[in-house]
Amino acid sequence: MKKLSSYIWEYKWSYLLALLSLFIAVTLDMLAPRLTAHVVDDVIVGGNIGELKYLLLGFLGIGLGRCIFQYIKEYTFDINGSRISGNMRRDLFRHVQSLSADFFDRTNTGELMARIKEDIDRIWDALGYVSMLLIEVAYHTVIILVCMYMLNWKLALIPTLAMILCGSIAVIMERKLGQVYEEISEENAALNTVAEENLAGVRTVKAFAREKYEIGKFLSHNQKYYDLNMEQSAVFVKYYPMFSVVTKVLPLLTILVGGKFVIDGEMTLGQMTAFVEYSTNIVWPMEMLGWLTNSFSSAVASNKKIKLIYREQPSVVEKEEPVRLDKVRGRICFDHVSFHKADLHEILHDISFTVEAGHTLGIMGTTGAGKTSIVQLLQRMYDATDGAIYLDDVDVKELSLEQLRTSVSYVMQDVFLFSETINENIKLGKKDYIDFKTVRKASTDAQASGFIERMEEQYDTVIGERGVGLSGGQKQRISIARALAKRDPILVLDDSTSALDMETEHLIQETLKTLEHTTKIIIAHRISAVRNADEIIVLENGAIAERGTHEELLAKGGLYYETYQSQYGSAMDTVPENGEMRSNDSVSQVKGGIADGSQFV
Numbered sequence: 001m002k003k004l005s006s007y008i009w010e011y012k013w014s015y016l017l018a019l020l021s022l023f024i025a026v027t028l029d030m031l032a033p034r035l036t037a038h039v040v041d042d043v044i045v046g047g048n049i050g051e052l053k054y055l056l057l058g059f060l061g062i063g064l065g066r067c068i069f070q071y072i073k074e075y076t077f078d079i080n081g082s083r084i085s086g087n088m089r090r091d092l093f094r095h096v097q098s099l100s101a102d103f104f105d106r107t108n109t110g111e112l113m114a115r116i117k118e119d120i121d122r123i124w125d126a127l128g129y130v131s132m133l134l135i136e137v138a139y140h141t142v143i144i145l146v147c148m149y150m151l152n153w154k155l156a157l158i159p160t161l162a163m164i165l166c167g168s169i170a171v172i173m174e175r176k177l178g179q180v181y182e183e184i185s186e187e188n189a190a191l192n193t194v195a196e197e198n199l200a201g202v203r204t205v206k207a208f209a210r211e212k213y214e215i216g217k218f219l220s221h222n223q224k225y226y227d228l229n230m231e232q233s234a235v236f237v238k239y240y241p242m243f244s245v246v247t248k249v250l251p252l253l254t255i256l257v258g259g260k261f262v263i264d265g266e267m268t269l270g271q272m273t274a275f276v277e278y279s280t281n282i283v284w285p286m287e288m289l290g291w292l293t294n295s296f297s298s299a300v301a302s303n304k305k306i307k308l309i310y311r312e313q314p315s316v317v318e319k320e321e322p323v324r325l326d327k328v329r330g331r332i333c334f335d336h337v338s339f340h341k342a343d344l345h346e347i348l349h350d351i352s353f354t355v356e357a358g359h360t361l362g363i364m365g366t367t368g369a370g371k372t373s374i375v376q377l378l379q380r381m382y383d384a385t386d387g388a389i390y391l392d393d394v395d396v397k398e399l400s401l402e403q404l405r406t407s408v409s410y411v412m413q414d415v416f417l418f419s420e421t422i423n424e425n426i427k428l429g430k431k432d433y434i435d436f437k438t439v440r441k442a443s444t445d446a447q448a449s450g451f452i453e454r455m456e457e458q459y460d461t462v463i464g465e466r467g468v469g470l471s472g473g474q475k476q477r478i479s480i481a482r483a484l485a486k487r488d489p490i491l492v493l494d495d496s497t498s499a500l501d502m503e504t505e506h507l508i509q510e511t512l513k514t515l516e517h518t519t520k521i522i523i524a525h526r527i528s529a530v531r532n533a534d535e536i537i538v539l540e541n542g543a544i545a546e547r548g549t550h551e552e553l554l555a556k557g558g559l560y561y562e563t564y565q566s567q568y569g570s571a572m573d574t575v576p577e578n579g580e581m582r583s584n585d586s587v588s589q590v591k592g593g594i595a596d597g598s599q600f601v
Contacts, residue, residue: 018076025069033274040270081128100316101381111189119302126299137285173239181301254279322400328407329357330489330519337387360520362530365539409483413494415475423459442485445511448477494523
């Protein structure tokens with residue numbers, strides 16, 4: 001993690017200008033009581049009216065100077081705080097983007113949103129207005145005390161003791177608030193997570209009539225967040241009145257004691273007037289200490305939370321000098337690959353297969369068999385626990401992550417569309433290289449152009465978050481068009497036609513046949529999606545249970561054949577005896593007609 005001081009150091013000259021302006025503005029402010037003393041002693045008491053015009057010019061000069069330097073100070077602190085918070089938010093977002101998939105498996109979106117938004121905003125406040133006031137309060141207090149001691153050291157002991165008392169209260173208050181703010185930050189993240197999940201899944205909530213339950217869950221977190229804020233307020237309310245009492249008593253005490261000194265001849269009336277003015281000026285730093293302590297504690301707690309994110313390191317790391325292939329052909333090889341996550345049982349066990357460039361691999365299996373994990377390992381979203389994965393005979397761990405992942409067009413099972421136009425969604429990944437002609441061709445091949453061009457704004461239609469407003473089949477077709485438009489050497493379809501009718505699926509299958517130079521991995525539950533593959537593997541409990549072509553797997557009469565029967569009916573009688581299959585008709589008839597599934601498409 002880049003230290004906070006490093007961000008500040010980048011703007012050292014700007015901060016130096018701000019500090020210089022602050023010191024000048026405060027110093028000018030401290031000159032005003034001195035002029036007031038001369039007005040009282042020399043003009044009012046002494047009767048020297050001639051000095052009045054110079055003293056008035058002095059007041060005017062102080063006012064103009066403070067106006068100019070106060071503006072420079074506040075503007076510079078504000079703009080520096082904005083720049084630093086922007087840089088911190090950028091760097092934090094980049095760090096989050098660099099983390100591997102396992103981090104997102106165990107981290108809530110709401111928590112990350114809280115860190116990137118609310119916590120950075122609190123640091124922004126601390127580096128801008130709050131830090132400016134902290135420095136100003138410190139310098140203002142020191143210079144006022146110096147001026148007071150120069151006027152009368154005995155009388156200056158009163159504000160000194162008052163400052164020590166206020167400082168002690170501020171330290172106690174900061175310690176109590178620090179712990180509360182950490183809890184508030186945690187609960188804020190939890191509240192964001194609950195709200196984000198419910199808003200994203202509002203249709204599911206309504207479909208299951210869970211509004212009352214979800215409202216109750218949200219209100220429980222909201223109540224806890226409220227209680228923590230009330231706890232913070234209780235600390236603030238307990239200690240802040242102490243600052244107010246001190247600030248109200250101090251000027252009165254100064255006048256009483258100072259008046260006695262004037263009567264005793266230890267001070268002039270003008271000096272006492274200046275001293276009272278200084279004591280009034282020292283009041284606002286004491287009043288600000290409570291609020292500044294509150295804001296500073298919040299920023300410290302937020303910084304601690306951000307540091308926790310920076311402690312996370314990606315588990316999938318690219319080599320310092322990765323291999324970059326001149327051209328990716330698309331040959332894929334899994335060599336005895338096994339995979340398990342830290343907190344789960346083994347997901348894949350001893351997986352071996354080879355897909356030649358331009359060939360097609362079909363993957364079938366029940367839910368949870370590990371089908372999607374194979375693709376995630378290919379893209380190095382995770383690293384295999386054992387074995388090796390090769391792309392064009394190069395271990396994927398040796399390759400550039402950018403080249404590896406941009407070589408794979410992945411149509412995900414859970415379609416995600418952004419809140420942009422259809423055109424921008426299809427161009428995703430290669431927006432600078434894909435023209436509209438390519439978008440139109442990909443949409444036609446994905447059987448999406450029909451419904452897109454019936455829309456009022458066609459390809460410029462803005463779709464809602466995650467594709468809200470489109471049917472499941474329409475979203476899948478846009479997702480397929482997005483993959484086809486990239487024209488990458490490897491195409492992965494992860495159960496991507498499950499929401500399509502059989503006719504549309506058949507047309508897309510015909511499109512895939514034309515991609516002769518593209519390596520295709522088709523993950524599906526439907527036989528019709530994989531039957532034309534060069535090889536089909538059937539997974540069971542994370543291991544390969546069967547493998548072969550469509551006809552070979554049917555002839556085995558195993559899991560694949562059972563799936564076929566469940567989808568297309570008992571077209572064949574199953575009698576798996578001694579590894580053979582008997583049929584009412586000959587096996588050749590099965591292979592030639594029913595087995596290819598053509599009449600069902």
